[in-house]
Amino acid sequence: MSLSNQLESGKELRARVDAFKALCRSRALRLTEQRLEIFRTLAQSKAHPSAEAVFAAVRKKLPNISLDTVYRTLASMEEAGVVFRVGLSTKARFDADLTPHYHFVCMNCGEVYDVLPQPGAPALVVPQHISQFGEVKNVNLQFRGICNRCRAAAEQK
Amino acid sequence: MSLSNQLESGKELRARVDAFKALCRSRALRLTEQRLEIFRTLAQSKAHPSAEAVFAAVRKKLPNISLDTVYRTLASMEEAGVVFRVGLSTKARFDADLTPHYHFVCMNCGEVYDVLPQPGAPALVVPQHISQFGEVKNVNLQFRGICNRCRAAAEQK
DNA sequence: CTCTTTGCAAATTTTTTGCATGCGC
DNA sequence: GCGCATGCAAAAAATTTGCAAAGAG
Numbered sequence: 241m242s243l244s245n246q247l248e249s250g251k252e253l254r255a256r257v258d259a260f261k262a263l264c265r266s267r268a269l270r271l272t273e274q275r276l277e278i279f280r281t282l283a284q285s286k287a288h289p290s291a292e293a294v295f296a297a298v299r300k301k302l303p304n305i306s307l308d309t310v311y312r313t314l315a316s317m318e319e320a321g322v323v324f325r326v327g328l329s330t331k332a333r334f335d336a337d338l339t340p341h342y343h344f345v346c347m348n349c350g351e352v353y354d355v356l357p358q359p360g361a362p363a364l365v366v367p368q369h370i371s372q373f374g375e376v377k378n379v380n381l382q383f384r385g386i387c388n389r390c391r392a393a394a395e396q397k
Numbered sequence: 398m399s400l401s402n403q404l405e406s407g408k409e410l411r412a413r414v415d416a417f418k419a420l421c422r423s424r425a426l427r428l429t430e431q432r433l434e435i436f437r438t439l440a441q442s443k444a445h446p447s448a449e450a451v452f453a454a455v456r457k458k459l460p461n462i463s464l465d466t467v468y469r470t471l472a473s474m475e476e477a478g479v480v481f482r483v484g485l486s487t488k489a490r491f492d493a494d495l496t497p498h499y500h501f502v503c504m505n506c507g508e509v510y511d512v513l514p515q516p517g518a519p520a521l522v523v524p525q526h527i528s529q530f531g532e533v534k535n536v537n538l539q540f541r542g543i544c545n546r547c548r549a550a551a552e553q554k
Numbered sequence: 555c556t557c558t559t560t561g562c563a564a565a566t567t568t569t570t571t572g573c574a575t576g577c578g579c
Numbered sequence: 580g581c582g583c584a585t586g587c588a589a590a591a592a593a594t595t596t597g598c599a600a601a602g603a604g
Contacts, residue, residue, distance in 0.1 A: 282493035288500075321534065322493070324493075324495060325491055326537075326539070328485065332447065332483070333446060334483065335445050335481045335483055337440075337481075342524075345484075352444075355526075355530070358522050362522070364538075365519070366540060367513065367514065369512075370501055370512055373545065375542045375548070376501070379540055379541070380538070380540075382537045384537060390531070
């Protein structure tokens with residue numbers, strides 16, 4: 241086993257869970273046992289678990305939890321900014337343009353927009369220590385948020 | 398319709414298709430009508446189409462093409478470095494660590510590793526003109542390649 | 555002629571949804 | 580108690596796979 245799955249120290253974990261509780265209160269998210277346990281699981285793991293993996297782990301503590309609760313909870317936590325999703329929440333999309341550019345991805349509708357590097361901005365640096373993980377073939381920089389169209393639609397409601 | 402779906406100019410498109418042909422030859426990828434049409438479709442679009450969308454577009458030219466050919470072709474093109482995949486090719490994975498860090502994602506096994514910013518490297522710049530698209534809520538920088546474990550496994554074969 | 559690639563169909567995997575019940579506030 | 584959140588089951592969406600036939604080099 242590598243170090244990457246080790247637990248956070250108890251102190252650090254408790255602090256993060258407390259911060260999570262406060263954040264839930266501030267966003268009017270109900271603090272259920274399931275949410276707490278899902279967050280705790282995620283905060284304890286460095287393995288970037290999938291929804292299935294979170295489900296399997298949480299189940300040990302809460303045997304009755306259902307997979308769809310995990311999905312729903314992860315989605316609402318992402319929206320609240322409490323957890324980060326590696327990858328997209330929508331299906332894969334493709335781009336044949338290999339010149340350096342980035343993407344803006346709408347977290348609501350999934351739309352993808354090309355973003356050119358800011359002129360004069362320093363170039364992206366690939367950390368040297370990345371070779372400990374593997375060989376980098378390409379770099380993916382994406383900015384996520386809510387697109388203007390979705391925001392306008394939400395405001396109108 | 399926005400500008401984002403407009404076609405490349407004919408000249409530019411032809412150049413990219415020619416480059417694609419050369420690349421196929423160099424990688425011993427057979428140059429089939431389907432591959433050519435899929436690439437052409439992608440190179441013509443600025444909409445970052447999904448596999449389904451590519452399928453629908455290519456179908457107009459090649460009515461007999463099947464969806465799984467599109468999937469297979471896009472995957473092999475990605476592997477050859479001809480097209481870029483926005484999002485992950487694997488299921489979603491989650492991270493509760495919100496301190497600034499990046500990820501190395503293995504394109505083969507899907508494993509995700511934490512990558513710390515290189516000390517002293519210039520900070521990531523969010524381009525100012527991004528506001529034309531929407532409001533940025535978070536930034537996702539990932540390096541993709543083949544992890545050392547997968548590479549070792551491949552070499553051994 | 556050989557070996558990759560395709561099309562078809564079916565299966566898997568991943569994620570979402572409707573609805574009645576339950577629990578946090 | 581009110582209304583969001585959950586569990587269950589079923590469905591939908593996205594992607595993959597096995598196999599025989601077709602086509603590229």
